[in-house]
Amino acid sequence: MLKNTGLIKLLALSFLILTGGCSAHEVKPTVPMTVFNPSPGTFNVKVVLFQLKGNGNPQQIESGIVPIEQNIIMALKGLGYDYAPDGDVNYLIEARIGSISPKLAAQAQSQHIGFAFESFSGWPGFNDYPVIVNEWTPEIQRIKSGPDSCFITMQILIKEVKQQRDSVIYHGTPRPMEVSYALGCPFAQCGQGAGQALTKYLVQLFSRSAQN
Numbered sequence: 425m426l427k428n429t430g431l432i433k434l435l436a437l438s439f440l441i442l443t444g445g446c447s448a449h450e451v452k453p454t455v456p457m458t459v460f461n462p463s464p465g466t467f468n469v470k471v472v473l474f475q476l477k478g479n480g481n482p483q484q485i486e487s488g489i490v491p492i493e494q495n496i497i498m499a500l501k502g503l504g505y506d507y508a509p510d511g512d513v514n515y516l517i518e519a520r521i522g523s524i525s526p527k528l529a530a531q532a533q534s535q536h537i538g539f540a541f542e543s544f545s546g547w548p549g550f551n552d553y554p555v556i557v558n559e560w561t562p563e564i565q566r567i568k569s570g571p572d573s574c575f576i577t578m579q580i581l582i583k584e585v586k587q588q589r590d591s592v593i594y595h596g597t598p599r600p601m602e603v604s605y606a607l608g609c610p611f612a613q614c615g616q617g618a619g620q621a622l623t624k625y626l627v628q629l630f631s632r633s634a635q636n
Contacts, residue, residue, distance in 0.1 A: 460582075460594045462630050464504040465514030469496050471622075472520045475611040480528040485611050492521075492619035499627050516583045516590065517626065521618045523603075523611040524575055574609035576601040576618050580625070598625050 471492050473485040496517070497507050505515070582594035601621060606613040 460629065461632055462515065464506075466506045466508040466512075467500055467515040467517060468508055468510075468513045469493050469500075469517040469519070471496075472518075473611055473615070473618075474520070474522045475609065475615075476522075476524050476528045478528070478608065482522070488611070488615070488619075492622065495619055495623045496626055499623050500630055503627065503630055505630065512585050512587065514584055515593075515630075516585050518581045518583070519622055520579045521615065521622060522577045523609045523614040523618075524577060525609040526570075526573060526575065528609070572605050574603050574605050574614045576603055576615060576621070578618070578622060578625075580622075594629070596625075596629070598622075 471489050473489055473492075474482045475485060477483045501507055577600045578598045580594070580596045580598070581592060583590040583592050598621070601617070603614045603617070611618075
């Protein structure tokens with residue numbers, strides 16, 4: 425777990441993501457977990473995994489996505505939600521999970537990782553790639569000269585999809601997790617607990633329907 429709030433802010437920057445695609449996007453303000461009150465319905469899930477290359481640029485990873493998605497599907501079905509891989513859904517869960525070295529992410533020539541504050545349309549949007557950071561905090565200088573470390577970062581976007589139109593109904597950034605250091609912070613070594621952490625977060629989020 426993180427001990428420095430400045431580092432949390434750095435790793436949990438909200439994102440400037442290049443948006444694109446064919447479906448229309450309706451902008452709606454996000455709500456915190458304490459206000460998001462889902463009820464059983466249909467859902468689909470899409471996970472994007474990434475790590476940093478040696479120059480600090482993001483590298484999308486294909487291996488390991490299916491087991492994470494399957495665990496989420498099983499967990500939410502156990503809560504009474506129906507998995508719908510195609511078509512309209514009440515909840516389209518999009519999750520981005522990255523294994524990063526803050527020192528690599530801090531390189532001035534490759535500020536292409538993290539969570540940004542807004543998209544071109546005024547709200548965080550997901551695309552397969554890229555992720556672009558538009559600002560860094562003063563904490564970056566401390567990280568450049570600090571000890572080597574690895575973190576798992578996550579961002580979750582939940583949308584309602586109706587007739588090829590989507591509206592954002594939840595946006596969350598779970599607290600970044602510090603993991604054992606490995607040179608370059610490869611996802612294969614550092615991301616072992618990422619799927620379990622994401623599933624736990626979503627179960628907590630979607631269990632609210634049973635608590636109300």
